[in-house]
Amino acid sequence: MIELLNVSKVFGEERAVDGISLTVASGELCVLVGTSGCGKSTTLRMINRLIEHSGGQILIDGHQIRSFNAQVLRRRIGYAIQSTGLFPHWTVARNIGLVPRLLKWAPARVEARVTELMELLGLEPALFADRMPAQLSGGQAQRVGVARALAADPDILLMDEPFGALDPITRETLQDELLRLQSRLRKTIVFVTHDMDEALKLADRIVVMQRGRIVQQGSPQALLRDPADDFVESLLGGPDRGLKQAALTPVSALMQAQDQDLPMGSAASPSVRVDDSLRLALSLMLWHRRERLTVIDHTGRPIGTLSLHDLLGAPQ
Numbered sequence: 169m170i171e172l173l174n175v176s177k178v179f180g181e182e183r184a185v186d187g188i189s190l191t192v193a194s195g196e197l198c199v200l201v202g203t204s205g206c207g208k209s210t211t212l213r214m215i216n217r218l219i220e221h222s223g224g225q226i227l228i229d230g231h232q233i234r235s236f237n238a239q240v241l242r243r244r245i246g247y248a249i250q251s252t253g254l255f256p257h258w259t260v261a262r263n264i265g266l267v268p269r270l271l272k273w274a275p276a277r278v279e280a281r282v283t284e285l286m287e288l289l290g291l292e293p294a295l296f297a298d299r300m301p302a303q304l305s306g307g308q309a310q311r312v313g314v315a316r317a318l319a320a321d322p323d324i325l326l327m328d329e330p331f332g333a334l335d336p337i338t339r340e341t342l343q344d345e346l347l348r349l350q351s352r353l354r355k356t357i358v359f360v361t362h363d364m365d366e367a368l369k370l371a372d373r374i375v376v377m378q379r380g381r382i383v384q385q386g387s388p389q390a391l392l393r394d395p396a397d398d399f400v401e402s403l404l405g406g407p408d409r410g411l412k413q414a415a416l417t418p419v420s421a422l423m424q425a426q427d428q429d430l431p432m433g434s435a436a437s438p439s440v441r442v443d444d445s446l447r448l449a450l451s452l453m454l455w456h457r458r459e460r461l462t463v464i465d466h467t468g469r470p471i472g473t474l475s476l477h478d479l480l481g482a483p484q
């Protein structure tokens with residue numbers, strides 16, 4: 169859906185982006201990660217032509233982005249940024265309805281869409297529709313920013329640290345919401361962050377950038393298993409990698425399934441859900457000082473066990 173072929177951006181003397189090639193498939197959530205100044209935002213902004221690329225080609229659905237009118241292109245692509253970019257003198261509802269109004273939707277349709285999005289993002293319309301951005305918390309404002317980016321139902325969503333500057337709990341909530349939305353909406357998303365944990369949690373594919381170039385790309389598991397160099401390894405947290413990998417692997421990968429009619433762990437035996445992560449399982453073992461957990465399904469029915477010994481096995 170999005171193709172970058174040997175794309176560069178030169179600002180004066182500086183090559184902010186230096187010949188990167190990248191394909192983002194339809195429905196994929198691709199995360200650009202790297203240290204400050206490596207060219208992530210520039211790359212993102214070239215895709216919706218907020219910045220014009222200096223070299224190479226950028227294609228959307230096989231068409232050169234320069235063949236589209238820049239404004240039409242921008243209305244087709246949702247864009248959410250850390251500072252939200254909300255208009256301060258417009259209500260929340262008016263901010264969210266911006267692109268649909270530009271696209272000349274009928275007012276009743278805009279209103280219905282705004283209400284739908286506010287509900288989707290957990291912003292009660294009766295409470296928030298008429299507020300001004302200054303009357304929102306940071307997390308609420310970022311939800312409004314994401315709602316606005318989704319308003320005209322774009323196939324492509326560009327997100328530049330949309331959850332930056334939030335406390336870890338709110339941030340995690342918004343990440344979970346994005347994953348939930350994505351499992352329903354299947355947008356093509358390019359998401360920028362400098363937080364590797366956020367990248368590992370959200371990405372179908374991680375693209376690691378350094379000084380305007382791509383140093384490695386792959387699935388979170390592939391990067392953890394085989395970082396290309398010391399830089400990628402240090403971004404991945406060095407010796408913390410074991411826990412990060414365990415966080416990506418579900419209990420179901422290593423548990424011992426047991427026959428339903430076998431007696432299962434006692435009431436006192438700590439349990440873990442089959443779709444919880446191995447990281448959580450390890451934490452429960454440490455906390456309860458137990459080498460074995462009862463694995464339960466989503467109804468709470470015991471379906472197997474997970475031992476410390478199982479944890480040391482290789483994930484399938």
Ligand SMILES: Nc1ncnc2c1ncn2[C@@H]1O[C@H](COP(=O)(O)OP(=O)(O)OP(=O)(O)O)[C@@H](O)[C@H]1O
Nearest residue numbers: 179182184202203204205206207208209210211362
């Ligand atoms: N409009 C501009 N004019 C000149 N230089 C720019 C411009 N925009 C970005 N740059 C430079 O290009 C480089 C890449 O910037 P970019 O904003 O893409 O980095 P980033 O990876 O998004 O960093 P951060 O994590 O800090 O947001 C930086 O060195 C920056 O100073």
Ligand SMILES: [Mg+2]
Nearest residue numbers: 208209210328
């Ligand atoms: Mg940036």
